[in-house]
Amino acid sequence: MFRSKLWGGQKLKTVLGLDIGKMTRCGEAWVLSGVTGNETVITNGFLAGNELNELVEIYMDDLVGGKVYDKYKNEFPILVKFIDAAEYLSIQVHPDDELAKKRGLGNGKSEMWYIIDAAPGAELISGFSKKVTQETYLNHLKNKKLKELLNVENVEAGDVFFIPAGRVHALGPGILLAEIQQTSDTTYRIYDWDRVDANGKPRELHTKEALKAIDFEVQDTYRTPYARLKNQTVELVNEKCFTTNILHFDKPMAKDYDELDSFVIYTCVKGTMRIEYPDGSENLKMGECLLIPNEISNIKLYPSTESKLLETYIL
Numbered sequence: 001m002f003r004s005k006l007w008g009g010q011k012l013k014t015v016l017g018l019d020i021g022k023m024t025r026c027g028e029a030w031v032l033s034g035v036t037g038n039e040t041v042i043t044n045g046f047l048a049g050n051e052l053n054e055l056v057e058i059y060m061d062d063l064v065g066g067k068v069y070d071k072y073k074n075e076f077p078i079l080v081k082f083i084d085a086a087e088y089l090s091i092q093v094h095p096d097d098e099l100a101k102k103r104g105l106g107n108g109k110s111e112m113w114y115i116i117d118a119a120p121g122a123e124l125i126s127g128f129s130k131k132v133t134q135e136t137y138l139n140h141l142k143n144k145k146l147k148e149l150l151n152v153e154n155v156e157a158g159d160v161f162f163i164p165a166g167r168v169h170a171l172g173p174g175i176l177l178a179e180i181q182q183t184s185d186t187t188y189r190i191y192d193w194d195r196v197d198a199n200g201k202p203r204e205l206h207t208k209e210a211l212k213a214i215d216f217e218v219q220d221t222y223r224t225p226y227a228r229l230k231n232q233t234v235e236l237v238n239e240k241c242f243t244t245n246i247l248h249f250d251k252p253m254a255k256d257y258d259e260l261d262s263f264v265i266y267t268c269v270k271g272t273m274r275i276e277y278p279d280g281s282e283n284l285k286m287g288e289c290l291l292i293p294n295e296i297s298n299i300k301l302y303p304s305t306e307s308k309l310l311e312t313y314i315l
Helices: 052-060 065-073 097-102 135-144 207-212
Strands: 002-009 026-032 078-085 091-095 113-118 121-126 152-153 158-164 170-171 173-183 190-191 233-238 245-248 254-255 263-269 272-277 282-287 287-293 298-303 307-313
Touching: 002 078, 026 287, 065 307, 078 263, 113 233, 113 263, 121 158, 135 207, 158 233, 173 263, 173 307, 207 233, 245 298, 263 282, 272 307, 282 287
Parallel strands: none
Antiparallel strands: 002 026, 026 078, 078 173, 091 170, 091 190, 113 158, 113 173, 121 152, 121 170, 233 245, 245 307, 254 298, 263 287, 263 307, 272 282, 272 298
């Protein structure tokens, strides 16, 4: 599922090899989604034509795990995207679970970014660079100087950022990334760089809605550190909404999920590989993801080339 965006480009095609058709500004590929109205549809096998949430309803804990099903019921709880930012995205924020539910929006939205490709000098915004009051924030927003208050990070391939709900953020030009997030499509747009859409109109801003969602606290660091090791599982994010690890490998790896009461998502961010399970195998390449049901415990990974996988589940 591809989405055209004002800020999108061509890297989903040129780097990931995805078929975006004739889109000139393709910003997002939703590769695994349970968002209502935008659900992933099975394309082959005896379940072809079924939407992802229908499979959750049918297979319940066999697909997602007992604890996950008890909490999220028939809604698949993780959304996986690839995003290509050819221009700055809007400065935005997402509500947390408590605020989202209070406003009738379902889940909040925390997310993580794994940078697949970055142009020299590429940057993104994550959080505030200094302690500010709401009054200072609103004055800078009104005077179009909000960026002066925000933390700007230069990025390169392999960098990771966890963006909890409430953190003001924006991707900058020249970044291609994989995004793992809670199942939600709620975004409060704070500032959009005075752009206009195809009809010459500025996009809607959500100044009032965003104000109660914003976390104004300043963090010591916004980048997610991790050990860049090969041929082992390395933790990136361990939060209540999801856990994501990275597997950087050039040798076969075996994974045992017998003690894990959750589905597992493999998102390939580099290379190609064969994934074997007790009843068969699947090939996976950069730009694709694979959903492994909870009932499958033993996986073997055979890389064709040096490869990287994001491994996501819920504890």
